[in-house]
Amino acid sequence: MKIEERTDNPEPLLNIVPSWLPWALFIAALLQIAVRVWALGGFSAIYREGGLTMVIGWGILNPLWSALAVQFVAVYLAIEFIAPWRLYHSDIGIDFLDPEGLGGLRPIGELVKHAYYYMVAGLVAFALVLYGPIVSAASWGPTATTSIVFTVIWLGTVATVAFAVFILHLFMRKEKRLELHRLNEIRREIIDKPWDIKAYNVDEEKQDQLNELQQRIDTVSATQEYPATFSIWSQLLISIVLPKAFQLLLASV
Incomplete structure (x- = not known):
């Protein structure tokens, strides 16, 4: 996108992952593991039930x-939340000369x-x-809570991509309307009686x-507002439906 050439402050859009975010997520993950270990009765209870292998799993492998x-x-949250939000509040603008008609975005x-x-692949x-235990005909399987947890996570991922797409759409819509308004104001200064289609007039010297x-104006108007094409919409919709459909298929087996 040539961000360095299009804004006086490119740093927020070049380094979108705050240094504190991975640490905050890691601490939250450790707290979740600690709560789970406590609910199971501590490492001594885990050792009695599952041996050293389970202790290593809960104490070392899970944190790693x-x-x-x-x-x-x-990185995912930065791409879906932080980058579109910073772009919306930046002065980078829209590349209306983009040959693809997508504003260079x-x-x-x-x-x-x-x-x-990638998140969809993770959900699958x-x-x-x-x-898997149901598919392999094991003696135990997931409960109703399992389906609820999966659905909540799935809805969370849908919300993230919906937010990113919505902000990009608002950004392009705002920039496009502002530029059309600016160009239209200039056109009104060139035309005599610009409000009357029957009586408006243009001096020959100003015709060029x-x-x-x-x-x-035509170039700006031709710029599509993301997501603009059927291909983009279809890809997003399929990727949104796929994890839940796959989960329902496995649950029905």
């Missing part, structure tokens, strides 16, 4: 896994989509872990200026 997971989640739009696709894997201005 959480350290990796929170890095991904921190396809890179951030693709980033938002692909980050969500999560569903396999949760409902008006033609150039009209080309600019």
Whole structure:
């Protein structure tokens, strides 16, 4: 997007992950693990029930896994929440000369989509872990609470991508309306009686200026507001429906 060339303050849009966010998520993950261990009766009870393997799992492997997971989640939240919000409040503007007609925002739009696709893959894997015992005909399986937890997580991911898409749409809509308003004000100064289609007049000396201005207005008007194409909409809708549909399929087996 050539951010360095389009704004006087590119830093907020180049480094979108706050340094405190991964730490906050990691501490929350450790607290969740600690609460779970306490609910199970502590490490002594875990050792009696599952042996040293379970103690290592709860005491070492789970925190290590959480350290990796929170890095991904921190980047994901920054892409879906922080980046669109900072873009909306920046002075970067819209590239109305973008040949794709997307205002030069396809890179951030693709980033938002692909980050969500990774989350969808994670949800599908999560569903396999949760409902695998049923598929393999094991003697135990997930409860109603399992379905509720999965649904809550799924709705949370839908909310994140919906927020990102909505903010990008508002940003493009705002920038487009402001530029059209500015160009229209200039056009009204060139035309005599601009409010009357039957009586308006343009001096011959200003005709070339008006033609150039009209080309600019047409270029701005042709810029689509994200998500603009059927391809973008269809990809987002399929990725939103897929995890829940997959979970319902596994639950019905």
